[in-house]
Amino acid sequence: MSSPRERAIKPTDLRGILRYVPMFRDHIFVIAVDGAVVGHENFVNLVTDIAVLRSLSIKVVLVHGIGHQLGELIREHHVKAADIQGEGPTDAPTMSLAREAAALVSQTILENLSQAGLRCAITNAVRATRVGVIRGKDHLFTGKVEKVDTALLTSMLNQDILPLVTPIVCDREGQSLRVNSDHLAAELAVALRASKLIYLTPYTGLTVNGEVKVNLPEDELATLLKDKKLGLEPRLRSKAMHAAFALDEGVPRAHILDGRVFGGLLIEIFDKVGLGTMVHANDYDRIRLAKKKDTQALYNLAKHGARSDALIARSRQQIDQSISDFIVYEIDDSIIGCAALRKYTDQSHIMEVGAVYVQPFYHGRGVGKKLVEYIKRKAKQAGAKKLIALTTQTQGFFTGACDFEEGSLADLPAQRRRELKNSGRGSRVLTFSLKRFIENPR
Numbered sequence: 152m153s154s155p156r157e158r159a160i161k162p163t164d165l166r167g168i169l170r171y172v173p174m175f176r177d178h179i180f181v182i183a184v185d186g187a188v189v190g191h192e193n194f195v196n197l198v199t200d201i202a203v204l205r206s207l208s209i210k211v212v213l214v215h216g217i218g219h220q221l222g223e224l225i226r227e228h229h230v231k232a233a234d235i236q237g238e239g240p241t242d243a244p245t246m247s248l249a250r251e252a253a254a255l256v257s258q259t260i261l262e263n264l265s266q267a268g269l270r271c272a273i274t275n276a277v278r279a280t281r282v283g284v285i286r287g288k289d290h291l292f293t294g295k296v297e298k299v300d301t302a303l304l305t306s307m308l309n310q311d312i313l314p315l316v317t318p319i320v321c322d323r324e325g326q327s328l329r330v331n332s333d334h335l336a337a338e339l340a341v342a343l344r345a346s347k348l349i350y351l352t353p354y355t356g357l358t359v360n361g362e363v364k365v366n367l368p369e370d371e372l373a374t375l376l377k378d379k380k381l382g383l384e385p386r387l388r389s390k391a392m393h394a395a396f397a398l399d400e401g402v403p404r405a406h407i408l409d410g411r412v413f414g415g416l417l418i419e420i421f422d423k424v425g426l427g428t429m430v431h432a433n434d435y436d437r438i439r440l441a442k443k444k445d446t447q448a449l450y451n452l453a454k455h456g457a458r459s460d461a462l463i464a465r466s467r468q469q470i471d472q473s474i475s476d477f478i479v480y481e482i483d484d485s486i487i488g489c490a491a492l493r494k495y496t497d498q499s500h501i502m503e504v505g506a507v508y509v510q511p512f513y514h515g516r517g518v519g520k521k522l523v524e525y526i527k528r529k530a531k532q533a534g535a536k537k538l539i540a541l542t543t544q545t546q547g548f549f550t551g552a553c554d555f556e557e558g559s560l561a562d563l564p565a566q567r568r569r570e571l572k573n574s575g576r577g578s579r580v581l582t583f584s585l586k587r588f589i590e591n592p593r
């Protein structure tokens with residue numbers, strides 16, 4: 152495996168990176184930095200990487216840990232700490248030093264963010280509550296997230312202010328509690344519906360049998376976490392467990408990587424392979440191939456789409472005959488969306504995505520995009536090089552969300568061109584090069 156230095160982004164990679172720019176614009180990334188990473192010499196470079204993300208209109212929320220600094224203070228003061236990670240009980244002397252450690256770490260971060268010209272603010276947007284007594288043990292000043300003021304955080308992000316969240320969080324009465332930063336970051340990512348939860352750690356990533364897992368589907372992570380013999384380092388296990396929680400709650404990607412590597416954050420996000428571990432949600436678990444028994448439900452969907460002229464009217468018989476072209480999106484046993492992949496008889500390397508329809512109640516939740524992504528995958532597996540979409544009303548969806556480009560009638564095989572002319576629908580021709588399709592984008 153090449154070293155991170157060798158894998159640093161080269162100017163020639165910029166073209167590839169540019170693909171991700173519209174994909175992440177205005178998306179929220181929650182980045183959790185371990186205290187050990189803040190204390191490392193690379194932290195100044197890491198802040199520059201964050202400034203790059205901001206310049207690409209990615210909204211960043213920064214959470215920091217204090218374990219490393221708290222450990223140092225405890226040694227210095229010869230205090231017998233109950234727990235330094237905010238998982239076990241936090242007694243009064245530890246709490247007092249935790250406040251000191253948090254002030255130290257957040258001030259260091261503020262200094263670095265200021266140097267990079269980034270506007271930021273520490274807030275009380277998170278409210279904590281005491282963990283209380285667990286299996287007979289009072290956890291004293293250890294807290295957990297009770298509520299996230301998403302309105303406050305969103306308004307800061309919209310004003311170009313980077314929220315910095317520390318692991319000393321007030322409860323309803325204004326009492327400070329020590330909250331584990333892995334948990335804090337995961338809760339923030341869920342509440343803010345972030346696109347990414349990124350843990351910057353002093354570890355290379357999730358290592359299983361001596362090998363760093365680069366791409367890990369969430370179900371595989373769940374299986375790994377149940378494996379008692381795995382022997383995961385406790386700090387990594389904590390991040391893995393909180394990543395699994397966030398994915399379960401709808402965050403699509405969680406990353407665990409070494410924050411001490413020069414350029415590491417950008418490599419992880421913009422490089423095809425990345426640097427550490429990316430855990431990804433199973434985007435397609437609600438999508439399946441259509442079966443004969445779905446004909447009626449598909450006919451009903453097509454009928455609704457045809458009413459607004461967004462879809463071509465299809466008879467039940469037409470759907471029945473082409474049922475193997477369809478895929479369906481299912482929620483609680485009912486079909487709420489569909490799409491079809493059409494092959495051309497005169498051109499095998501070109502295919503067409505059509506009949507993309509999502510029930511209005513489910514609009515804007517990413518269903519349409521996932522259906523088109525699934526169709527891209529299917530077309531690529533079938534050996535196609537180019538995917539066509541013909542649309543009358545949804546050009547913006549295909550070009551903006553699904554990365555299609557404006558094409559022309561010349562992109563169509565002759566027979567389809569004739570068919571389109573005869574239909575009089577005046578559809579626009581859009582194309583997507585399947586060479587650019589990446590199965591699990593970062």
Ligand SMILES: CC(C)(COP(=O)(O)OP(=O)(O)OC[C@H]1O[C@@H](n2cnc3c(N)ncnc32)[C@H](O)[C@@H]1OP(=O)(O)O)[C@@H](O)C(=O)NCCC(=O)NCCS
Pocket residue numbers: 456461462505506507508509510513514515516517518519520521541542544545546547548551552
């Ligand atoms: C077009 C359609 C399939 C989109 O489905 P959806 O599940 O709402 O889409 P998603 O939630 O995946 O949207 C993904 C993105 O596309 C954008 N988008 C959705 N519809 C759009 C449209 N008509 N024009 C421009 N952008 C659109 C969303 O805002 C979202 O943007 P974001 O990622 O920045 O948040 C759905 O609106 C639909 O069924 N329309 C009627 C049928 C139709 O016109 N089908 C196309 C015929 S080929």
